[in-house]
Amino acid sequence: MNALGTYLIKLIKAQGPITIATFMAEALGNAKYGYYMKQDPFGGKGDFTTAPEISQMFGEMVGLWHAVNWLNMGSPDKIHLIEIGPGRATLMQDVLRAMKVIPGLLDAIEVHLVEMSPKLREIQAEKLKNYAQLTWHNRISDALGSAKGEPILIIANEFFDALPVRQFQKQETGWHERLICLDDQEKLSLQLAPVASPEQVIPVALHRADIGSIAEVCTIGENICSEIAEHIQQYCGAALIIDYGHDAHGTGDTLQAVKNHKYVDILSDPGDVDLTCHVDFQRLKEIALKCETRTYGPINQGKFLKSLGIEARSQTLLANANDQQQKDILSALHRLTDNSEMGALFKVLGLTDKSLAGVTGFEQ
Ligand code: SAH
Numbered sequence: 166m167n168a169l170g171t172y173l174i175k176l177i178k179a180q181g182p183i184t185i186a187t188f189m190a191e192a193l194g195n196a197k198y199g200y201y202m203k204q205d206p207f208g209g210k211g212d213f214t215t216a217p218e219i220s221q222m223f224g225e226m227v228g229l230w231h232a233v234n235w236l237n238m239g240s241p242d243k244i245h246l247i248e249i250g251p252g253r254a255t256l257m258q259d260v261l262r263a264m265k266v267i268p269g270l271l272d273a274i275e276v277h278l279v280e281m282s283p284k285l286r287e288i289q290a291e292k293l294k295n296y297a298q299l300t301w302h303n304r305i306s307d308a309l310g311s312a313k314g315e316p317i318l319i320i321a322n323e324f325f326d327a328l329p330v331r332q333f334q335k336q337e338t339g340w341h342e343r344l345i346c347l348d349d350q351e352k353l354s355l356q357l358a359p360v361a362s363p364e365q366v367i368p369v370a371l372h373r374a375d376i377g378s379i380a381e382v383c384t385i386g387e388n389i390c391s392e393i394a395e396h397i398q399q400y401c402g403a404a405l406i407i408d409y410g411h412d413a414h415g416t417g418d419t420l421q422a423v424k425n426h427k428y429v430d431i432l433s434d435p436g437d438v439d440l441t442c443h444v445d446f447q448r449l450k451e452i453a454l455k456c457e458t459r460t461y462g463p464i465n466q467g468k469f470l471k472s473l474g475i476e477a478r479s480q481t482l483l484a485n486a487n488d489q490q491q492k493d494i495l496s497a498l499h500r501l502t503d504n505s506e507m508g509a510l511f512k513v514l515g516l517t518d519k520s521l522a523g524v525t526g527f528e529q
Pocket of ligand 1: 193217249250252
């Protein structure tokens with residue numbers, strides 16, 4: 166067992182079984198051994214590839230979406246562009262480059278990066294060194310605090326899927342939480358809590374689910390969404406949440422572990438494999454609506470990018486490209502938009518304040 170596994174075994178011996186959420190939080194964010202804390206997990210040689218790492222066109226479309234919002238807000242003198250979970254900062258770099266073409270926008274922007282990983286912060290600082298106004302935060306609440314009273318533009322791509330979830334399985338006796346405990350050989354293993362949890366932790370839409378169904382609850386994600394929505398509702402702004410997930414409540418175990426672009430056992434090598442869960446977009450939308458923000462989507466990533474003009478953008482890039490580059494551009498366009506690739510699995514949810522008009526990208 167690796168170092169984090171040994172630590173978790175000690176923890177369980179001392180305190181008893183832990184929830185899946187505690188396991189995820191440790192596996193991804195443990196200060197010493199957490200997956201994101203010690204390495205750069207992206208790219209062809211890494212464990213997984215994200216949309217901005219596939220092509221600059223993705224970030225350009227996101228930048229364009231927010232640029233239009235800024236113009237429709239009446240081009241405020243100051244606005245905070247906040248990215249949550251910026252990874253290698255490729256997305257932010259492409260967003261800022263796309264925004265350059267809008268006169269006055271970059272002068273109005275202060276960039277905030279919400280990032281827990283010291284390793285990734287170093288990479289981000291290097292990538293964005295040409296931009297003066299950069300601040301890092303550990304939590305979204307700190308970033309929103311420094312934007313107090315002022316409008317915000319938020320980007321979260323593949324961030325919500327990395328947040329810890331709790332899982333519950335329906336039994337005759339109610340919803341029992343899935344816990345991680347130790348088996349006879351003192352190895353990490355999954356087990357159901359002997360006592361059912363109160364039904365109110367489960368979304369109402371799932372209460373009548375069949376016996377054996379699994380419900381996932383991401384309280385941290387819900388809280389982050391409501392903090393963002395409250396700020397937007399109070400001080401204006403727009404947010405774009407992009408991730409893989411389902412657009413309606415559903416049951417099922419979506420927790421997955423990936424190493425070197427392959428699925429592996431979730432309990433193997435904690436801290437050395439990426440762990441994610443599908444995002445429940447309907448839940449995020451309900452929370453935003455409760456905060457009285459306007460919501461757009463969720464719609465498929467392919468539709469969103471096409472509606473913003475990714476095909477026209479690819480034509481412009483193709484016109485100046487050599488043979489190999491042309492192949493790469495077409496393959497990237499396919500990966501980002503086609504339903505057999507990221508186009509349908511990935512969803513886009515937009516949030517804006519009620520007074521913002523002319524929001525693009527979500528035409529059905
Ligand atoms: N948006 C990037 C990276 C996605 S990976 C892209 O599209 O390429 C997830 C990112 O979120 C990483 O930067 C990771 O370090 C960060 N992250 C994950 N959980 C976090 C948390 N709880 N707080 C802050 N950052 C977190």
